Amino acid sequence: MATFRIGLVGLGNMGTGHANYLIEGGIKGAELTAVTDVRPERLAEIAEQWGEHIHRFESPEEMFRSGTVDGVIICTPHYDHPAQAISAFEHGLHVLIEKPAGVYTRQVREMNEAAAKSGKVFGIMYNQRTNPLYAKLKDLISSGELGEVRRTNWIITDWYRTQSYYNSGGWRATWAGEGGGVLINQDPHQLDLWQWTTGMMPTRVRAFCQFGKHRDIEVENDVTAYVEYENGATGVFVTSTFESPGTNRFEVSGDRGKIVIENGKLTFWRLRTPESEFNANFKSGFGQPECWKFDIPIQHGGGQHKEITENWVSAIVNGTPLLAPGEEGIKGLTLSNAMLLSTWTDSWVDLPIDEDLFYEKLQEQIAKSDSAKKADHYETLSVKGTH
Template structure:
């Protein structure tokens, strides 16, 4: 294969991916088809995209057309696993938008299908391309921070007005979206939290407020506390109802502290590790010598195009994936655990009880007033899952 023919499913968020491919911004790939159930979006695609791009209203027809080698799935959340499984079973490579799905039980089936297919499977975790978080991951993996003791992430700069939620009947509903700030706005941070540190918690206690600031069914304010096997702890705070917001990620280890905020990475590095200082110091009041280092960040952030290029390179040349699709389950596990902790008013141990989460989610879907998308694993009418993302 000299060039990957890519089809884009869902022309809400997916339309920007289609335009990048059509403009030749992805080396070794071309846009060969798009698919959306909405006739208005089909018309926009016809007017905007090159004339040789085929436009489909039925996803199965597009996958069976022989026009595509790979697909980008950019539909509402519930549809991601089903559409990915369908594509993988047809022998197509798959890149899904975040999140991987709504509940881990569903995503695990997708991961199993991907493993059995032998095809390239990736997820649109474009923030893994951000040199700030790449550098943080590198410093932690190289042992520069020592053993991690504490993580704090305040990400409250996701402000969304009521008019945003009112723009689509599926938004911020259990039946249409499957969650709120944790499933829509914060999946990148939930991924980066565990990807940069290389750690998943052993248990989580969370407090989600549902419709606290807006007239919605799902969570718009979350505070979560996590504990780890090595004794480390973490606090994760996010909301869509505060202005101005903050985005500050702080990771403390026994060799210092790293903070990412306002596009900068600052490393407060201890001259000697804290445990060593504590063993040797006899002066009473005192603390380890600390150097403030403003770490230079080299490289640009190719964002979504970086993931699509990497996906293409993996198909053509076997290049390792930046964001393997199977890893989407990790961040989703964190959000599912936060929901479950709130619903049960208790700690949630990881791995979480996937059946309990699924059953409690179904109760909320049944009571939801939102537009319905996909409710459960199994055969679905794929045309009903295409909407404005």
């Protein structure tokens, strides 16, 4: 069987990270054969570091039509992901994109349609799906161990970022450069895991985003969102980048108890009798179901980025089911778009969202974005990796 040939689009931090394990032979049956970056000096460094045998291209389009790759990993800025993925599909290539899928759902929906039309394997780098903690939570919920989900709460405020971090690049924390703040840059994994582990998307969202709180930036860095689900369950999502020390606690309450992930542990408070059954039968006034506390054993490991890439290659070569299908990137992005739209309109937002209205509101923010930072964004559009 021929070796699967991978090309990298963008050699910022993330692209370089992927290149390192590919060059070391970390993905069985695959090799890095080509790279593209808009910086000639970066391409020259690649020739010195990794050898002349790796093809180097000044543009993604040039690499896509070169015949040197079978699939590509896209590691460019957020706005570029959909357009570059669509182009790759049109050239008959398999695609793995870095998160987030894009900045607004309208462009991501177009990417998903192009993927379906192409028949190629499409993945997204949701590497936290390989984390055994969240895989176990998903298993406990989907198997019915927790019973029907009644409430979800995620406090994720340990994304601490200083002003110097934001000042390190003119594209950072700008509407023109990144398309948002904590929701689009730091939280895509949590927004994905929130719906992936529970198997539920909200029906409507009411959110309160604050922009540039305690930091000199344009975008949201403090968010509190309330959501409602079709089965009557509710949820809260709280995130920020200025709290120290921060918290990372995900709690899911169900008919059979409560599960909490915090400090690298998964704890299950399991009711001996489902709450709904206890409530229907208990006649003595005050009382609660008998509850047992378990610290659920979790396997160590989780292959993170490398495992997602390995799974993507295996899906192409062997037909293995994808752990993180690219089409699912629209789900977490829908949540972040809904939170921003709710704030901008000061109202509830029903899902699916009004994609045209979100795009219109986003363009209003971009129009007000600092012009110097906006220019810097367009000069470096295809250079920097995510984060």
